[in-house]
Amino acid sequence: MRDVAAKGAGSGAMLSLDRLVALAGQVGPAPVAGLSHGRVAGLSGPRRGEGGDLYDLRPFIDGDDPRLVDASASARSGRPQLRRRHEEVERSLLLVVDFRAPMFWGTRGRFRSVAAAEAAALEGWACVLAGGRVGLAILRDDGIDRLPARPREAAMLEIAGVLARTHAAMGAHPEEMAPLSDGLIEIAARVPSGTAVLLATGMDTPGHDFADIASDLMRRIRFEILLVQDAVETAPPPGRFTARTGDILSRGRFGASPTAAVLSERGIAARIVRAEADEVLPA
Numbered sequence: 001m002r003d004v005a006a007k008g009a010g011s012g013a014m015l016s017l018d019r020l021v022a023l024a025g026q027v028g029p030a031p032v033a034g035l036s037h038g039r040v041a042g043l044s045g046p047r048r049g050e051g052g053d054l055y056d057l058r059p060f061i062d063g064d065d066p067r068l069v070d071a072s073a074s075a076r077s078g079r080p081q082l083r084r085r086h087e088e089v090e091r092s093l094l095l096v097v098d099f100r101a102p103m104f105w106g107t108r109g110r111f112r113s114v115a116a117a118e119a120a121a122l123e124g125w126a127c128v129l130a131g132g133r134v135g136l137a138i139l140r141d142d143g144i145d146r147l148p149a150r151p152r153e154a155a156m157l158e159i160a161g162v163l164a165r166t167h168a169a170m171g172a173h174p175e176e177m178a179p180l181s182d183g184l185i186e187i188a189a190r191v192p193s194g195t196a197v198l199l200a201t202g203m204d205t206p207g208h209d210f211a212d213i214a215s216d217l218m219r220r221i222r223f224e225i226l227l228v229q230d231a232v233e234t235a236p237p238p239g240r241f242t243a244r245t246g247d248i249l250s251r252g253r254f255g256a257s258p259t260a261a262v263l264s265e266r267g268i269a270a271r272i273v274r275a276e277a278d279e280v281l282p283a
Contacts, residue, residue, distance in 0.1 A: 012106060012109050012110035012111060012114055013104075013106070013110075013111050013114070014114070014167075014168075015113070015114045015117050015118075015163060015164050015167035015168065016164065017160055017161060017164040019118065020117065020118065020121045020160035020163060020164060021157065021160055023118065023121050023122045023125055024125040024129065024153070024156070026122060026125075027122070027125045027126045027129050057070065057073055057081055057082070057083050058081070058082055059077075059079060059080065059081060059082070060074075060079070060080035060081060060082045061082075064082050068082050068083060069081065069082060069083075070082070070083035091127055091130065091131065091132030091133065091196075092132060092133045092134075092135075092149050092192065092194060092195040092196065093123065093124065093127040093132060093133070093134050093135070093149070093195065093196045093197075093198060094134075094135045094136070094137060094149065094187070094191055094195050094196070094197045094198070095120040095121075095123065095124050095134060095135070095136050095137070095159065095198055095200070096120075096136075096137045096138075096139065096183070096187060096197060096198065096199040096200065096201075097116050097117050097120050097136070097137070097138050097139065097163065097200050097201075098113075098116055098139045098180070098199070098200060098201035098202065098204075098228075099113055099116075099117075099138050099139060099140055099166060099167065099170060100139055100140065100141050100177055100178075100180075100204070100205075101141055101177055102177075102202060102204035102205065103116060103201070103202055103204070103228070104170065105230070106230055106275050106276075107230055107231055107232045108230070108231045108232075108275070108276040109231070109274075109275055109276030109277065110275050110276070111275070112202045112228045112229075112230055112275050113167060113170075114167070114275075115228045115273050115274075115275040116200035116201060116202070116226065116228045116273070117163045117164075117167060117200070119200050119226045119228065119273040120163075120198060120200040120226065121156070121159070121160060121163065123198055123226075124136075124156050124159060125156055128151060128152060128153060128155055128156050129153070131151070132151065133149040133150055133151045133155070134149055134150070134155050134156060134159065135147055135148050135149030135150070135155075135195075136159045136162060136163070137183075137187055138162070138163070138166055139180070139183040139201075140166075140170075141176075141177045141178065142178070144183055144186060144187070145162070145166060147159060147162060149192075149195065177205060179205050179206060179207030179210070180201060180203065180204070180205060180206045180207055180210055181206060181207030181208075181209050181210040181213050182207065184199070184210065184213050184214065184217070185213055188213065188216070188217050188220075191221060193220075193221070194221070195221060196221060196222035196223070196224075197217065197221060197222070197223045197224075198223075198224055198225075198226060199223070199224070199225045199226065200225075200226040200228060200273070201225065201226070201227070201228060202227070202228045202229065202230075203225070203227060203259045203263075211262075211263075211266045211268065214266075214268050215266065215267065215268065218267075218268065218269070223268075223269065224269040224270065224271065225263065225268060225269065225270040225271070226270075226271055226273050227259060227260055227263065227270045227271065227272050227273065228273045228275055229257055229259075229260075229272055229273070229274060229275065230275045230276070231274070231275065231276045233256065233257035233259075234256065234257070234272070234274065235256070236255055236256055260272055
């Protein structure tokens, strides 16, 4: 397996802290704060409100809120003047990374768990370098680890460290594994208003109500899935193969994963992350 983590940093089964930090260099110069750049936590632009930047200054007319009259401008002009400002809107992004047992495999390049963490980290760097706040939730087989949303590069450095340490510490997995929908329900109940949620997962064992929960979440906040897929899921090899399940041997063929099509049919926003390919910012 080729090294995709960092130069001299082991195999694609390892999540490299150096690699997670180095992804910041792919983001480039920080975009103008408050303007949308097509990312999940982007904004459509500054909103009218009582923030810090001037929106307009005009004469007061009947029906305007008298609390918005600017005394200095009114004194200069000799008639009441109304001053309005942009609302101060801060980008906030919650990265949700699936580290449940089914994510820890790969046939080429990286484990799906590594691909999920790196794809999420790239989005996190883009957000903090644009002036936003980023938090983290790690889905494990038996629970969720969290970091609150914070601004600036220090927040992403902490997130990168937690991702790398958690991935390295993952040992034997329990027999029982919570479905993805359980974690999504818990996250949906606690996510602050205005926070975008980005879920990096392979969609293994989603739970029968996952699509309904995701659709409900999308009606309240910005929600998107980074669908991590191995090469065998996107381009399955031809021929028949033998597999063992317990004491039973069976033969069959690999088929392409229908997950992306199913999410599209349900109107759930998703982007495919190829586990065998290095992370790049989407166009």
